[in-house]
Amino acid sequence: MADVDVDQIADWLGRAKDVISEQRAYLTELDSAIGDADHGSNLSRGFTAVVDKLASSTPETISGVLKSSGMTLVSTVGGASGPLYGTMLLRMAGAAGDTATITPERLAAALRAGLDGVVARGKAELGDKTMVDALGPAVSAFEQSIADGKDASAAAEAGAAAAAAGRDATKPLIARKGRASYLGERSAGHLDPGAASVTLLLGALAAALSER
């Protein structure tokens, strides 16, 4: 089973920046319905800074890339997604290890650590209408695929599909965390912006791992 290398992880973050920038208006539109209308611009600014930082000095290890990118998000995003996505990447860095390649199993463990970090930071549970509703199923699907003997690319595809399903399932939910929770029942009927952006992130991972 092919390992995942540091260039693919950097490529993942580059693709994430591209798709988030493309979908910036869509994310902000989702956020204007139930939030403060800054999710697209905040994340686009953050991931652009991530890519700029990696271009100026690319770390040689996967944990180095993830740590540098997590810290950049923390200080450039501005909204709650800064600490949340920042924590996700920093926890992934901690679990990935100081090597230039990792096994698919280890990548699965890193994604699980990232999810645990997001849950610890935001204190959200499944069904609270947050990014956890997409990221949680995605990590489970990724792990299951690896356990079934699939490669990292197939696992990432399964993760992206599970994230999209999780995102779509946030529509009828009433928000219990974040800015949208101030709206109570009025938050129902809208997709959660964080679930939408983390689905883009999983899609970018699948794309980065599929091209070898």
Added chain:
Amino acid sequence: MVALVVVSHSEPLADAAVELALQMVGDNPPPIEVAAGNDGGLGTDALAVAGAIQRADAASNGSGVLVLTDLGSAVLSSEMALELVDDLSSEVRLSRAPFVEGLVAAVVQASIGRSLEAVEAEAVASVGVKAAQLGSAPDAAEPRTDSDPAIRDGVSERECEIINPQGLHARPAAVFAKAAADLPVEVAVTNLDTGAGPAAADSMLELMSLGVRQGNRIRLSAEGPEGKAAIDTLAMLIADGLGESTGG
């Protein structure tokens, strides 16, 4: 002195809240560090918060740091900042107090040299002041049910009239509480016109929750041999208008 960190999405909001709070303390403000806004716009930056905590920690000389936040990512960024700082010389706590009222209460309490525990408790209790004024007192502002000091031995008492036009509002209450905190004994304050109290004289928030208006009479009481001198000191301050111009 306990140092404060103010975390807000908006730099103008943070600066204005600090300005409002500093009105209360005159020439002896506590160290305050602001981490607000992100890249010139609305937002918070956990690294900036971590830097502010580090500076406040150094300025507090070991007394501790209380972090006051507005909402949402200000809380998340502050929690994250606590994981990013190291080599702190004092305890740092994130306050669940309301942003403006909590900051005002914390600045006053810190300026009179209270402990981190006391500063944090007064900041949290500040949420009850507005409720008490509007007639729905939550737990924090309920009058205490101590036994009436008048029936105990060795108690000094004195009645005074409040002459301030706005009554015992925040600013004179802060002056009064600050003076009371410097006294060697505990002084209790009761609003004789409404029966509210007794309140601790060194707690601005408890004083404000008495709802004392202009012309109301209050009773000061203190125990022990130093009690009389203590309440005489406070009575003189009250007669002087608690630092406010009361002319006319």
